[in-house]
Amino acid sequence: MSFIDKKFAETFGQSPDIIAAAPGRVNLIGEHIDYSDGFVLPFAISDRTYAAVRVRDDRKVRIASVQRRNKIVEHNLDAIKPGLKGEWERYPLGVIWAMGPTSGIDIMIDGHVPLGAGLSSSAALECSVATALNHLFSFGYSLEELARLTQKAENEYVGVPCGIMDQSVSLMAHAGSALLLDCRDLSTKNIAFDVASSGLELLIIDTQAHHSLTDGGYAERRASCESAVAKLAVKSLRELDLAQLEQSQNLLTNTEFIRARHAVTEMARVMDAVQVLEAKNFVALGQLLNQSHASLRDDYTVSCPELNVAVEASLTAGALGARMVGGGFGGSAIALIHAAHTQATIAVIEKAFAENKFKAPRFFTSLPSQGAQVIQRG
Ligand code: ADP
Ligand code: MG
8 A cells, every 4th residue: 555545544534546646847948938938848857746536425625635734624616716715725626626526525645846946846736636637537638738727726726827837747748858848839849858878967956945026026027028028019929039029129128128038038048958958968958057047047037046056056066057947036946967976066055055044955856757647546
């Protein structure tokens, strides 16, 4: 009996009908452009969130999480709607609201993706529940449809205006590959991302910083991009290249211009990254990571001292490249390093954090892993 089976039985007194798992993600490159219809290049990490679910013969919905002391939160299926007060359980409730199961359910969650570290534990949670419900109720939704539904859950039910990237990669990723995702139509291409055979490793540095700006800051960046799009009379920033944007600079405020410049140059960097990955040119990939970080720091202004120190210390220690990942204002950075230098790099970063009197960072490494799966049917 697996751990989550046991927790389900202890909490709900029966066995689950199904267990599904969905991973967190790291975005290799293509940050803050999913909502501008851009291309992004994330991969799924090996850490995943498990959802064990059992169908009930009444209208009750009961949810518990190992990471929330197995405490049961209970609702009536017919009363689940946006605006309902709650805490973490709003993520699975949002998925239930978006998918509309035909009867009550019991759900046990066990998440192994670090929470709030910019590795998208929220998408892992949503996608594990969505995958379980899709099979349990035979909805037959495609992965694209599940991505849209789980994004809708986070946008409209939880109230976080996230783009489509996190849910898409958690659902669609393949082991050994990064996922080139076109955020306009959710078409994908797997791009082999095999750092290990070149003696390299992708180090994930969780700065443990969470600056409270996050939510408002994210909305403000999106709003700047949207107002730039309106003023430039284009459908999305996807339609522009840097030269065209620079020609229209006089139509924009300085803030709109630099936000749009990040989006436009980051989209070009994603395309460049695909090319250099196909050529296994990791030196060039490192340079693209550095350029991405500079653009996020200087044009999009979503970095923070902890992220900048993590990046700079990684480069000091000999990384090929490094950048902040995720929404910003805290969370994680990634560094492309020589696998033989992992411990030395960690030591340099730890020392830099201590000197700056920052909270000690946490470190992870991960190979590109498989997306959401049903792992057990009762
Ligand atoms: P990230 O997605 O980067 O980890 P978010 O703030 O978007 O950060 O999502 C983290 C939130 O998701 C947590 O605060 C919690 O509400 C919820 N969550 C994620 N995983 C779990 C879990 N295993 N158990 C309970 N809540 C979880
Ligand atoms: Mg999240």
